[in-house]
Amino acid sequence: MAYDKFTVLTSSAVPMPIENVDTDQIIPARFLKATERKGFGDNLFRDWRYNGDDTPKQDFVLNNPIYTGKILVAGKNFGSGSSREHAAWAIYDYGFRCVVSSFFADIFKNNSLNIGILPVTVSPAFLDRIFTAIEADPNAQLEVNLPGQKITILATGESESFDINSYKKHNLTNGFDDIDYLQAMKDEIQTFAAKSMY
Amino acid sequence: MTSPVAFLGLENRGLKVMFPEKTFATADHNTPTINQHLPVQDPLSANQLKALETNSAKYGISHWGLGNPKNGIVHVVGPENGITLPGMTIVCGDSHTSTHGAFGAIAFGIGTSEVEMVLSSQCIMQPKPKKMRLNVNGKLGKGVTPKDVVLYIISQLTAAGATGYFTEFAGDVFRNMSMEGRMTVCNMSIEMGARGGIIAPDETTFAYIKGREKAPQGEAWDKALAYWKTLQTDEGAVFDQEHTYNAADIEPMITYGTNPGMGMGITQHIPMAAAAGGSKASYDKSLEYMGFHEEEAMLGKKVDYVFIGSCTNGRIEDFRAFASIVKGRKKADHITAWIVPGSHIVEQQIKDEGILDILTNAGFQLRQPGCSACLAMNDDKIPAGKYAVSTSNRNFEGRQGPGARTLLASPLVAAAAAVTGVVTDPRELLAD
Ligand code: SF4
Numbered sequence: 001m002a003y004d005k006f007t008v009l010t011s012s013a014v015p016m017p018i019e020n021v022d023t024d025q026i027i028p029a030r031f032l033k034a035t036e037r038k039g040f041g042d043n044l045f046r047d048w049r050y051n052g053d054d055t056p057k058q059d060f061v062l063n064n065p066i067y068t069g070k071i072l073v074a075g076k077n078f079g080s081g082s083s084r085e086h087a088a089w090a091i092y093d094y095g096f097r098c099v100v101s102s103f104f105a106d107i108f109k110n111n112s113l114n115i116g117i118l119p120v121t122v123s124p125a126f127l128d129r130i131f132t133a134i135e136a137d138p139n140a141q142l143e144v145n146l147p148g149q150k151i152t153i154l155a156t157g158e159s160e161s162f163d164i165n166s167y168k169k170h171n172l173t174n175g176f177d178d179i180d181y182l183q184a185m186k187d188e189i190q191t192f193a194a195k196s197m198y
Numbered sequence: 199m200t201s202p203v204a205f206l207g208l209e210n211r212g213l214k215v216m217f218p219e220k221t222f223a224t225a226d227h228n229t230p231t232i233n234q235h236l237p238v239q240d241p242l243s244a245n246q247l248k249a250l251e252t253n254s255a256k257y258g259i260s261h262w263g264l265g266n267p268k269n270g271i272v273h274v275v276g277p278e279n280g281i282t283l284p285g286m287t288i289v290c291g292d293s294h295t296s297t298h299g300a301f302g303a304i305a306f307g308i309g310t311s312e313v314e315m316v317l318s319s320q321c322i323m324q325p326k327p328k329k330m331r332l333n334v335n336g337k338l339g340k341g342v343t344p345k346d347v348v349l350y351i352i353s354q355l356t357a358a359g360a361t362g363y364f365t366e367f368a369g370d371v372f373r374n375m376s377m378e379g380r381m382t383v384c385n386m387s388i389e390m391g392a393r394g395g396i397i398a399p400d401e402t403t404f405a406y407i408k409g410r411e412k413a414p415q416g417e418a419w420d421k422a423l424a425y426w427k428t429l430q431t432d433e434g435a436v437f438d439q440e441h442t443y444n445a446a447d448i449e450p451m452i453t454y455g456t457n458p459g460m461g462m463g464i465t466q467h468i469p470m471a472a473a474a475g476g477s478k479a480s481y482d483k484s485l486e487y488m489g490f491h492e493e494e495a496m497l498g499k500k501v502d503y504v505f506i507g508s509c510t511n512g513r514i515e516d517f518r519a520f521a522s523i524v525k526g527r528k529k530a531d532h533i534t535a536w537i538v539p540g541s542h543i544v545e546q547q548i549k550d551e552g553i554l555d556i557l558t559n560a561g562f563q564l565r566q567p568g569c570s571a572c573l574a575m576n577d578d579k580i581p582a583g584k585y586a587v588s589t590s591n592r593n594f595e596g597r598q599g600p601g602a603r604t605l606l607a608s609p610l611v612a613a614a615a616a617v618t619g620v621v622t623d624p625r626e627l628l629a630d
Contacts, residue, residue: 029575033245034242077357
């Protein structure tokens with residue numbers, strides 16, 4: 001899928017200090033029936049965000065207008081559970097471009113990178129500092145610098161560097177995906193396939 | 199379920215499926231489990247099922263849709279028809295693809311963009327995972343099944359304990375386990391965070407595969423077999439992590455919380471937050487959702503629903519186990535039970551082996567194959583606040599329906615709950 005290039009993102013952030021946020025919470029299975037990729041943002045965190053009668057739950061962070069921005073900051077082990085890419089689509093469609101946590105589930109991380117969301121893994125201590133900064137000022141700005149692989153809390157100047165696979169980084173900064181890359185290798189793939197027993 | 203968007207992606211780029219003969223499709227997630235001969239009621243589900251059919255036809259992929267005698271849950275029908283073989287790399291847009299690792303295949307779930315990638319190139323780019331070996335040695339006690347073994351391991355490692363790893367299951371417990379049991383174990387490797395689980399193929403594996411429809415025959419079989427026998431971990435191989443457990447420490451398991459790592463021996467008490475690890479706030483939230491308290495016993499708790507099925511425990515052995523307890527007993531009056539085979543082939547076996555009669559005599563009804571209450575995408579939903587003992591693989595909030603409370607367990611524990619109406623130690627109901 002074509003997505004916007006990611007270089008440096010400066011934004012306030014939405015804090016969600018909950019651990020083990022699984023993909024069924026991010027997007028419940030009953031919303032997976034679409035045959036297109038659009039519109040999932042409305043159902044992001046559906047059951048945490050809305051009551052049974054579709055009225056917003058006042059105590060849920062996405063319903064609190066003081067928190068806005070393109071960055072979601074979440075507790076440890078974010079995105080565990082199913083392989084549904086819809087979880088990443090919902091996050092993207094809602095307007096987030098970056099998720100920060102101290103630990104991500106593998107499939108979620110891959111899915112995010114494939115569709116143009118940057119998952120940033122920070123140390124538990126730095127994660128706490130981000131939560132503290134947002135608590136002090138809901139409008140606290142974070143700068144996520146992908147080329148420099150650095151995340152900074154602008155109010156305090158505290159920063160930490162993060163890891164990312166260099167190939168994925170190249171794709172994200174250019175808005176490419178893996179399919180573009182693999183299409184260029186068709187001959188090699190055919191040669192290999194001819195030798196395979198399956 | 200995730201494929202329509204992947205096909206749409208191909209179309210938008212003007213690409214084809216590179217190797218349609220290496221690609222299979224089956225309908226499972228949103229199929230109904232009653233009246234499958236009628237048109238699917240839910241328009242969105244019907245639309246997705248139709249899309250799979252149309253796309254498969256368009257790109258030349260064999261498709262086992264609703265009503266096809268080979269239809270069933272992808273992780274049940276793949277092995278059952280000899281599609282799953284040792285040494286293969288198998289991917290599917292479903293995280294429980296790890297199931298196929300039971301055959302010594304590298305198998306893992308992928309997202310839609312990756313499905314599109316595989317369809318268009320038969321390749322997938324992955325960061326190299328770390329390696330973990332999990333050994334369980336000794337002999338399992340009475341009433342302790344493969345599901346208990348894997349729930350036990352997850353309770354020890356936590357739901358994120360193997361994130362970033364591929365895990366190998368080794369030791370006598372797995373050597374002595376049937377293929378059905380190995381599939382149950384590898385199925386749940388994703389529930390400890392692992393990308394996949396793998397078990398070295400052996401005589402049990404080869405005997406299971408031999409003669410299945412898509413399995414190699416004649417000379418091709420001999421050649422394949424010679425290769426498969428080489429698929430063993432080298433002596434002295436180094437793992438990034440290794441854990442060893444004792445079979446005698448494992449009892450029938452049940453979960454009490456909202457992730458599969460929150461499991462315990464059925465006779466135990468719910469641990470205190472401090473002993474369970476993780477943050478106290480997350481732990482409290484989880485118990486509150488479940489309506490449980492620290493240090494409570496699970497035995498004797500009232501159950502409303504029982505679900506046996508899914509790609510974890512929807513194979514013939516699971517129904518045999520369920521029937522071994524139900525036989526000669528009656529379903530508890532207040533229990534609603536959903537008994538859902540993983541495939542039509544399993545459904546047929548249930549009938550042929552006389553298990554259906556046992557179920558019917560005990561007051562149970564057999565449904566038609568599909569994922570069913572495992573993820574509640576069809577009509578099989580557990581109502582809010584109700585307790586379900588489920589043989590599936592996830593007890594997340596709302597997984598089996600908004601507000602539903604899931605207790606993951608083995609088919610034996612499910613059967614014991616179905617006949618007594620409460621959480622019951624199955625060992626009390628098993629003949630010696
Ligand atoms: S049975 Fe459940 S876990 Fe298995 S494939 Fe179906 S929905 Fe997924």
